Amino acid sequence: MDNTSNQDQAIELLQQLGLKEYEAKSFVALARRKSGTAKDIGETSEVPQTRVYDAIRVLESKGLVETQHSNPRMFRAVSIDEAVNTLRTEYVERAESLRDALSGLEPTDDESVTEATHEVWAISGDQGITSRTQQLIEGATDEVILVIGHESIFTDQLAELLNGANDRGLNVMVGTVDEELQSDIQAKLPGVSVFLSELDWVSRSPLPGDDTEISRLLLTDREAILVSSFTEARRDEREHEQGVFGRGFDNGLVTIVRRLMATGLLVENDPKKGEA
Template sequence: MATLRDLGLSEYEARSYRALLRLGPATAKELSRASDVPMGRVYDVLNSLEQWGLVRSQASSRPKKYIGVEPETGLERLLDDRKSELERKAQQYESIVSELSTELDAHRPADEQFWTAAVGADESADLLVERLAAADQRLIMVIGTPSPQFDIGRVSQRVVDRLDEALARGVEVSLLLSPGLVDSIPETVWDDYHGRLVTNDAFEARVDDAITGSFHLIDDVEVCLEVPNPLDPTQAFAMIALTDPGFTSNLRETFDRQWVDAEPLSL
């Protein structure tokens, strides 16, 4: 059950505010008796509630009297304070991430083999966008017929976001698509594509109707491969991220040949 403590009040503050709403105007002594807040603490609690904007006082009366503001107003003030606190925390965490991003350096030996896999649509999409975010120099994406396993609109939007971030880091991006994929991507994604990617000189996209499979090269060192379901080749089964210098070199040669024959993407 929700309580005032969920919005940041202490136990004594919550009890005192509820008591004031019941009592109406009350002295500190009356409030202490009604709320079971010790008399030695009640003035600190009232000062805190005034800072929250939950209590108004009548300073001219002797003894001084207090009254709780209406619940609608009080709760709105507590909510605004919580939102402001969350915004401050978010900014603090963003600053920490920015600082750590420049401090932490992931070393990936180019001559060492390593692979990992993700099974399922969401897990495969997560692995792909994670690896796209790891690019430092060059991203090559070759995408054939889209798998019905993926939500093409949502995945495409996430890919656009990662490509935009990569371009901002100075990464060169080459995108080679099949006509079928171009036709399947929602207009809203293409609008974002035009607004964020096309205007960057480090980005280029082409179309080739000979493309059937999909692979993604990261810095000519790592490749992400979509694995079809052996029981239904039209369905994607998994995504493999593989570091293998010989294999990635062969894929780069394949891409270079296809790129020469491809036509610029125009929408």
Template sequence: MNDLIETLRKLGMTDYEAKAFAAITKAGSGTATDIHVLSGIPRSAVYGVLTKLNEKGIIEVQHTKPMKFRAVSPDRAFEKLKEDYYAESQKAFEMLENIYKTHEVDLKEEIVWTINGVKNVNDRMIKMIESATFEIIFAASYPSFHKIMEAYPVLEKLKLALQKRLEQGVKVKITGSTQHDADAIAEVLPGAEIRTYSDKITMAPVKGGILVVDDTEVLIAIIKEEIGNEDLTAIWSNGNEVISIFKHFVDAEWRACTIPE
């Protein structure tokens, strides 16, 4: 009985409502006095509780003297509780979403955020790619773009997101380390502009990668140890000064790179 009461409370009932409904269901039907005795609810609170349960549509009232109350069938009660729970959940979600959107404007004042974990980094990158309207620059120097999915399988969704943006006319520019890298990238992302590091660049400038979208967002992924490490970390910003610095860097790198054969 206690487990039932606890479960009913989790579905949105008050403690008294849960106890009263459990008591009515067990008894089949009863007067307010019966419910008071069976449930242990104070006599002064019983009618108020029964009125609430009636409003929820999970008990019925027989207008005799004294009035009698009975529970509806369990499947009907479950459907009503589920509907009410969903409606309240949806209402809470909408309220939270409105609050989040309000704060989202304020968040733009923040310059830099750190993102930890492969999945979280992946989710942010996909969100950036999906928001792009004219240009995506992916300076993935180590590992090269086509090897990223091998190292971090969860990032496979990046390829799909980039393919979709290419189909929608967004320019995608990617740098690779070698001619082999360029060929592999071209195979998975036909239509992307690809360049490789020239002989003048003796080593990859970043152990990780840089993603710049529309001059409005930048993400710097950092590989601390071995490739495939689940503790991938990234720095994300939509601050104008930060974007300007890294956009200048990737543009200069792009110009210094070689167009593959």
């Protein structure tokens, strides 16, 4: 990635973290030099000099920029690590405030209505699917069964979640359809049962013209299921990952997947196998 690409990405990410365009451009301009005047910042960032001062005031209030009251005034960005930590803290605080605000909303429907166990919901994009995966694994109380269809799914974060579930005493089983991937995963999950799944259709469809790959198949406590997939042509575009989620022991989707897993010898020699 060249300097221009890095700069554009940094500006975009800063805006996603809450800075306005001129604030993000001004901070990036300062991060590229030891210090600078408003004129220096304007020339580097292409922010009008009259707007640089407004941007700097905001950056100062957020603890991202320091000022030397000389003539002319000099500004410098805090270190990269300090800036990232400051923005991370603010992001977390905003997220917690959002949680409180949303939790305080009055429901508009009947709270006495119980969740229907036959319902299936769609989830799109890697972030949403990853978040639901984390929620299911952290909420599991007895068992986690995960089949990984593509190596990109197995991240350090997922490894940490699975090791954490195993440390909590849960029965954790991870299946793959590739021996090399099985070996890599086992090295990162030393206390977890990692096996070679017989569900070959996870990574390759038996149907002609079907290039869809199942990226993950997660079953927790035998009553919640998450299945995600993407097409082979777009496997590197994780924002296009699609998923379906269902909950309830008698949910049709959960029942089908639970029995497919048993058929695929995923739970061979498991005393609960007969409960499917």
